[in-house]
Amino acid sequence: xxxxxxxxxxxxxxxxxxxxxxxxxxxxxxxxxxxxxxxxxxxxxxxxxxxxxxxxxxxxxxxxxxxxxxxxxxxxxxxxxxxxxxxxxxxxxxxxxxxxxxxxxxxxxxxxxxxxxxxxxxxxxxxxxxxxxxxxxxxxxxxxxxxxxxxxxxxxxxxxxxxxxxxxxxxxxxxxxxxxxxxxxxxxxxxxxxxxxxxxxxxxxxxxxxxxxx
Amino acid sequence: xxxxxxxxxxxxxxxxxxxxxxxxxxxxxxxxxxxxxxxxxxxxxxxxxxxxxxxxxxxxxxxxxxxxxxxxxxxxxxxxxxxxxxxxxxxxxxxxxxxxxxxxxxxxxxxxxxxxxxxxxxxxxxxxxxxxxxxxxxxxxxxxxxxxxxxxxxxxxxxxxxxxxxxxxxxxxxxxxxxxxxxxxxxxxxxxxxxxxxxxxxxxxxxxxxxxxx
DNA sequence: TATATTCTGTTGCTTTTGCAACCTTTTTGT
DNA sequence: ACAAAAAGGTTGCAAAAGCAACAGAATATA
Numbered sequence: 001x002x003x004x005x006x007x008x009x010x011x012x013x014x015x016x017x018x019x020x021x022x023x024x025x026x027x028x029x030x031x032x033x034x035x036x037x038x039x040x041x042x043x044x045x046x047x048x049x050x051x052x053x054x055x056x057x058x059x060x061x062x063x064x065x066x067x068x069x070x071x072x073x074x075x076x077x078x079x080x081x082x083x084x085x086x087x088x089x090x091x092x093x094x095x096x097x098x099x100x101x102x103x104x105x106x107x108x109x110x111x112x113x114x115x116x117x118x119x120x121x122x123x124x125x126x127x128x129x130x131x132x133x134x135x136x137x138x139x140x141x142x143x144x145x146x147x148x149x150x151x152x153x154x155x156x157x158x159x160x161x162x163x164x165x166x167x168x169x170x171x172x173x174x175x176x177x178x179x180x181x182x183x184x185x186x187x188x189x190x191x192x193x194x195x196x197x198x199x200x201x202x203x204x205x206x207x208x209x210x211x212x213x214x
Numbered sequence: 215x216x217x218x219x220x221x222x223x224x225x226x227x228x229x230x231x232x233x234x235x236x237x238x239x240x241x242x243x244x245x246x247x248x249x250x251x252x253x254x255x256x257x258x259x260x261x262x263x264x265x266x267x268x269x270x271x272x273x274x275x276x277x278x279x280x281x282x283x284x285x286x287x288x289x290x291x292x293x294x295x296x297x298x299x300x301x302x303x304x305x306x307x308x309x310x311x312x313x314x315x316x317x318x319x320x321x322x323x324x325x326x327x328x329x330x331x332x333x334x335x336x337x338x339x340x341x342x343x344x345x346x347x348x349x350x351x352x353x354x355x356x357x358x359x360x361x362x363x364x365x366x367x368x369x370x371x372x373x374x375x376x377x378x379x380x381x382x383x384x385x386x387x388x389x390x391x392x393x394x395x396x397x398x399x400x401x402x403x404x405x406x407x408x409x410x411x412x413x414x415x416x417x418x419x420x421x422x423x424x425x426x427x428x
Numbered sequence: 429t430a431t432a433t434t435c436t437g438t439t440g441c442t443t444t445t446g447c448a449a450c451c452t453t454t455t456t457g458t
Numbered sequence: 459a460c461a462a463a464a465a466g467g468t469t470g471c472a473a474a475a476g477c478a479a480c481a482g483a484a485t486a487t488a
Contacts, residue, residue, distance in 0.1 A: 069361075125343065129342060132343065136346060136350050139356075142357055147273075147283075147360055149400075177467085186446090187446045189447080189469090190447090192466075192468085193468080193469090363446085391435070391437085403475095404477090406437060407438080407439090409437095
């Protein structure tokens with residue numbers, strides 16, 4: 001994997017990359033599907049870059065409900081802000097959906113310019129800034145969806161975000177229905193019932209995970 | 215106002231501050247209570263620092279409902295990530311609750327080192343990084359509250375956040391009940407009804423806006 | 429100090445959502 | 459190719475939340 005393809009190392013040459021990774025003592029690790037990559041209980045202050053595979057940030061509530069906070073694809077970064085601090089009785093973790101490889105970098109080493117004061121470190125921080133902006137943006141969109149008051153409004157809001165992102169009225173849901181309901185924080189069968197009504201009302205077309213806004 | 219007291223200019227000397235503000239062509243403006251500081255329609259790519267007064271980031275929905283996305287106190291920064299991009303028919307704005315003074319800084323000028331390549335600009339970027347982290351954290355907390363499935367769970371989740379923040383089981387709500395309901399995205403009377411039940415069930419004590427977790 | 433306005437709190441009724449149980453279809457593993 | 463597991467989908471019933479209308483308390487304004 002060419003690290004300079006990842007957003008964090010954007011605009012850093014491959015040579016500088018490997019030098020910096022060594023300087024920051026980055027570590028690569030492998031995980032199996034279903035395994036827990038990162039638990040925010042243990043709160044290791046490092047960021048992870050998903051090199052390949054699929055994973056998700058999930059929260060498990062005391063009462064057994066589960067919420068999907070974020071879907072991670074290759075090159076996604078997670079944990080970069082020590083965010084997702086679990087409060088009280090919930091527990092947040094990054095869980096592999098398929099086999100994964102992850103690169104860990106210590107947060108302190110990442111944000112302070114190293115002793116060698118490599119100039120590329122400035123670029124790294126600028127990239128981190130961009131990533132954080134993107135994340136804030138994603139979270140804002142999430143808040144927008146969740147602050148809708150009915151299931152139908154939540155669905156429409158999210159569909160419009162997907163459509164805007166793809167510049168098309170037809171798009172694929174990046175979830176199973178079970179995960180989608182957890183993402184919207186609503187009951188699965190109530191959600192499917194509502195999808196049926198929306199179809200009947202001529203708002204959407206839907207077949208499996210392909211959706212078209214009308 | 216001493217700008218080096220603001221989080222963005224933390225660890226920058228007062229002298230460097232004023233030099234940089236000039237270099238970045240920062241502008242100070244005043245607003246009256248109720249006025250709109252910043253509309254994300256117009257999307258001016260600048261960040262604002264609230265120097266004094268109280269303001270809030272609100273979203274107005276097509277159907278007339280309103281959601282409070284964030285409360286802003288003096289020294290708060292907003293707009294720093296071009297986030298809150300309104301989708302479709304909603305409109306997001308920063309609205310003054312009292313008279314306010316705001317400092318605007320162009321985002322481009324802020325994130326690129328200026329021609330003079332002042333060393334303190336590095337500090338500025340590091341501060342921005344910290345602010346973005348904080349914001350991500352705040353948004354994550356917001357998502358945590360909103361992804362609770364019942365009004366009672368939303369309330370308890372938020373109360374626990376407040377209690378954790380103040381290190382005390384007693385705290386003041388920073389909202390009127392109307393705004394609080396908008397913040398939680400629930401119906402006001404349903405919320406007040408639930409607060410009554412929670413009091414009856416011995417979960418909380420409440421008198422006006424002072425709440426104690428039991 | 430009187431009056432208007434905004435905020436707080438209640439209640440009955442309606443709609444929405446959640447829950448549980450069940451069946452069908454699709455995917456996975458051997 | 460078959461069995462087992464997971465995902466998709468339906469329904470009746472119960473619980474929760476929304477809505478609207480109203481009344482009392484607090485605050486602002488003249």
